[in-house]
Amino acid sequence: xxxxxxxxxxxxxxxxxxxxxxxxxxxxxxxxxxxxxxxxxxxxxxxxxxxxxxxxxxxxxxxxxxxxxxxxxxxxxxxxxxxxxxxxxxxxxxxxxxxxxxxxxxxxxxxxxxxxxxxxxxxxxxxxxxxxxxxxxxxxxxxxxxxxxxxxxxxxxxxxxxxxxxxxxxxxxxxxxxxxxxxxxxxxxxxxxxxxxxxxxxxxxxxxxxxx
Amino acid sequence: xxxxxxxxxxxxxxxxxxxxxxxxxxxxxxxxxxxxxxxxxxxxxxxxxxxxxxxxxxxxxxxxxxxxxxxxxxxxxxxxxxxxxxxxxxxxxxxxxxxxxxxxxxxxxxxxxxxxxxxxxxxxxxxxxxxxxxxxxxxxxxxxxxxxxxxxxxxxxxxxxxxxxxxxxxxxxxxxxx
Numbered sequence: 001x002x003x004x005x006x007x008x009x010x011x012x013x014x015x016x017x018x019x020x021x022x023x024x025x026x027x028x029x030x031x032x033x034x035x036x037x038x039x040x041x042x043x044x045x046x047x048x049x050x051x052x053x054x055x056x057x058x059x060x061x062x063x064x065x066x067x068x069x070x071x072x073x074x075x076x077x078x079x080x081x082x083x084x085x086x087x088x089x090x091x092x093x094x095x096x097x098x099x100x101x102x103x104x105x106x107x108x109x110x111x112x113x114x115x116x117x118x119x120x121x122x123x124x125x126x127x128x129x130x131x132x133x134x135x136x137x138x139x140x141x142x143x144x145x146x147x148x149x150x151x152x153x154x155x156x157x158x159x160x161x162x163x164x165x166x167x168x169x170x171x172x173x174x175x176x177x178x179x180x181x182x183x184x185x186x187x188x189x190x191x192x193x194x195x196x197x198x199x200x201x202x203x204x205x206x207x208x209x210x211x212x
Numbered sequence: 213x214x215x216x217x218x219x220x221x222x223x224x225x226x227x228x229x230x231x232x233x234x235x236x237x238x239x240x241x242x243x244x245x246x247x248x249x250x251x252x253x254x255x256x257x258x259x260x261x262x263x264x265x266x267x268x269x270x271x272x273x274x275x276x277x278x279x280x281x282x283x284x285x286x287x288x289x290x291x292x293x294x295x296x297x298x299x300x301x302x303x304x305x306x307x308x309x310x311x312x313x314x315x316x317x318x319x320x321x322x323x324x325x326x327x328x329x330x331x332x333x334x335x336x337x338x339x340x341x342x343x344x345x346x347x348x349x350x351x352x353x354x355x356x357x358x359x360x361x362x363x364x365x366x367x368x369x370x371x372x373x374x375x376x377x378x379x380x381x382x383x384x385x386x387x388x389x390x
Contacts, residue, residue, distance in 0.1 A: 002348065045235075048235060048238065052230040052234055052235075053227060053228070053229050054227065054355060055230070056228065056229075056230035056231070056234060057226075057227035057230075059226050060228060061225045066231075070231065070233075070237060073230065073237075073238075074238050075233055075243050077238045078238065078241055078242060081242065087245050136259045139223075139226060142220065142223075142224070143223055143224040144224075145224075146220050146223070146224025147224050148224070148227060150221075150224070161221065161225070162225060165218075165221040165222050165224075166225045166226065166227055167224075167227070167292070190323040193217060196217060196221070197217055200217065200220065203216070203220055204216050204217075205216055
């Protein structure tokens with residue numbers, strides 16, 4: 001397939017904000033990857049636009065720190081660019097990219113970054129309409145509490161929680177990304193759930209109670 | 213089992229939109245990375261040039277120094293004389309019309325000392341030639357022992373060794389007339 005032809009495949013990737021690939025069209029993704037390998041800057045931009053939110057979300061939920069998340073996401077895309085030649089099409093590109101993110105998260109943690117409090121939710125809440133401010137603040141406070149507790153989990157527990165709840169991945173997919181068995185993923189998730197249940201016990205609704 | 217926990221996790225850890233400035237960050241880092249790669253490439257090329265230069269100089273030194281002179285070039289006394297002069301600046305008075313009893317085998321430069329291996333009749337012989345100490349006067353042939361004779365001539369120290377003491381006289385025909 002000619003190098004430029006993926007750009008001509010119509011609505012599969014063109015949006016007003018840039019080029020976004022349709023993950024349901026594996027051939028298009030393969031073509032973009034091939035073009036990216038050949039140094040096509042537009043192909044890299046297309047991959048970036050398609051995956052930036054997923055990459056940034058995992059980075060943010062893992063680090064609990066927007067500045068760290070930016071560093072991790074940046075590092076991930078640089079790795080993508082430099083290692084795209086290593087990607088083999090028999091594996092899922094999503095899984096390959098998730099592995100890059102996970103490795104960047106771990107690398108960032110090893111650099112000893114101090115996790116800063118995550119305040120974005122509170123800032124958003126303050127900017128909400130007046131009638132819902134109280135509810136939104138409570139909601140934001142709860143979310144911040146969840147994020148803080150998740151950020152304090154051990155890395156091996158945190159990453160499975162983030163991949164599960166931020167990305168909604170299956171046990172098999174998580175296992176493939178972090179390189180362990182689905183049973184290990186289940187075990188780590190179970191352990192993480194127990195820790196979170198204990199540390200977030202104050203969020204647990206009263207038995208038989210209902211929201212007021 | 214975690215009925216209340218899972219919705220909290222889904223809400224608290226929901227996916228978000230990447231900030232627009234992420235692209236600029238990646239582009240900026242890419243450019244820096246590219247510059248660093250280019251700098252690394254320049255350094256690598258410079259290092260390669262240095263290594264090649266050192267390697268070539270070693271090869272050149274070996275080719276003009278340690279590597280023996282053999283074959284036709286060595287067997288021609290005129291060429292051997294020119295080679296010794298080029299190597300050390302010494303002028304070895306080899307006979308241009310070599311005696312039929314002398315057959316040159318090889319010559320090599322060992323740190324400024326020329327070693328010429330040859331056959332005198334059916335005996336092995338070796339002539340060592342080096343620059344004499346400054347101020348050394350000519351000294352006549354001095355038979356160190358039955359096999360070895362040494363002398364100084366025109367600023368050159370020469371040592372002649374032969375496998376058979378009886379053939380030492382014959383070995384002199386490398387330079388002298390019959």
